[in-house]
Structure formats: structure tokens, C-alpha cells
Amino acid sequence: RRVLADISGVVFAPSRPGSHAGHLLLIRENTLIAQPFDADSGQLSGDAFPVADGVSLAALNVAANFFLPASASENGALLYARSGAIASNRILWFDRSGKVLNERGFIEEGRFPSIAPDEETVAFTRRADIWVRDLSRGVDTRFTFGAGKFGNNDPLWSPKADRIVFSSNRSGRFELYEKAASGSGPDELLLSTANNKYPGQWTRDGRFIVYSESDPKTRQDLWVLPMDPDVPGNRNPVQFLRTEFNERQGQISLDGHWMAYASDESGNEEVYVRPFPAGEGKWRISTAGGSQPRWRG
Secondary structure, three states, X not given: OOOOOOOOOOEEXXXXXXXXXXXXXXXXXXXXXXXXXXXXXXXXXXXXXXXXEOEOOOOOEEEOOEXXXXXXXXXXXXXXXXXXXXXXXXXXXXXXXXXXXXXXXXXXXXXXXXXOOOOOEEEEEEOXXXXXXXXXXXXXXXXXXXXXOOOEEEEEEOOOOOEEEEEEOOOOOOEEEEEEOOOOOOOEEEEOOOOOEEEEEEOOOOOEEEEEEEEOOOEEEEEEEEOOOOOOOOOOOEEEEOOOXXXXXXXXXXXXXXXXXXXXXXXXXXXXXXXOOOOOXXXXXXOOOOOOOOOOO
């Protein structure tokens, strides 16, 4: 059941070593909050109170697309990151040899960047909302408005650059939403299922959105949502790959015949390729760890 309606991840800090009573640590509006909690009953046991101000949500650890606010030991030591401690990310253009062609500015606390087809605009997540950067002018425009109540992540551009799809947990779990790239109009629910979902690709022909879904039994699985503009009524998701391992970051090749993805089936995360939409065979591409596969244009 739901215990807290917050976008922050939580850490349980016991009152003493081995105790099941203690506090849930979380972040609200850049303040580290301690909420008394009884782990045996799964119930809140008192009023929340502030522990530290100026704490960065983009802190410490990343797991399943949310951030942990702090790390607490059983002897009472507490570790957290203050705002301003996270460096900005640079936007760099490289050629295929690895040479830097030019630098397109910095994104303060920017995550999950997605470049538009015109190569002049980047959508990204900053502090649990999506923003859009005009690279030619260096101007950022806010695209979603969670107002600290929920998180918006993983923006993806449509092939025509007229829509952006993203994940949001405003309903209590991460669903897929879309909105006009201009920022006008409402956020529209695109797909709702029983589990958290994270988009990974909107294919260049516009026919599919590839996303990963977190299943309690099989962890992250790969799914495909049909988006063919010629068949507007077909929005039934199709399961591509479901095993006991994590499969994510799916990318369909430009000819539509192959799916590249990351999996931890070997014990480490590696990149694999399988036939799409179905077929025999599987090929491991990376040899010493790999993730975030992309097909050459």
C-alpha cells in the first residue's frame, strides 16, 4: 500500500542497530525530512520533521530511475548531498573518431537528454520536471509542471518533432504521457498499466515506442507500443522480451529488423541484439560491459 505520496526515494534509518522502528528519510523541496516509521506494521508513527536544508535531489544513488535522498548507517551516521554539489553537464558534438566538433553549452543538473530531429533542441529532466533547451540561443523553457508533487522523466521526441513522450508518476506509478512539443495543450495519458514504465525510443518511422516495464517477478522487461499514424486505433502494447533478468534501453534498427538492448543475464550489464519483431537467435555485442545501445544512422 502507499505509505507516502512523494517523488523522492526513501531510506530507512533504524533508531538503533537491529531495530525495526526508526525514520524514513526523504527530500521535499530541497529539505531532508525524517518521518517516524514502524517497519513491522508498515505504518507512520509520528510527525515528519526537517533534518537539513539545501539538499540536492540529484544525489548519491540512482536505482530504477529515482534518486535516494541519503545514506544512513545503523550507528547513526548520515550522508547526504547539498545543493550545488552536482556539476552541470556539458553538451558535446563528436565525430565518429571521437573528436570533439563543438560544445553546445551546459545543462545544470540535467538528466535523460533527448535531442530533437532538427539537432537544435534538447529535452531533458531537471529537478523532476522536463525542460527544453534551444541550443542556438542557450535558452531553457520549462515543459512540465510537477511542482515538486511528482516526477517527470525520460523525454523522447516524435520523428516529426511535434510531440514529446515522457514518463510521470503523478498517478502513483510511472505511466507514459505525451504533449505537444510547443508546450501548449495538456499532458495526455498515452499508456497506463499495472507497472512502472520508462520510454527508450520513438522509432524514426513513427511506428513504435519502445519502453521498459518493471515487473515484480521478472524485473525490467521490453515492450513495444504501436504508434503507426496509418493505424491510429492500434495502441495495444506488445511484449518483446520477458525473462528473469533485466532487459532495458531497447532500440529498434532503422530497417526495423533488429532490437538492440541491455541485459544483465551474464552477471554484468551487456548489449545484445535479437531479431525484431520475432525470430531465432541472440548475439552479444559488448564484451566487457555495455549499455545505452544506439544504431548508426
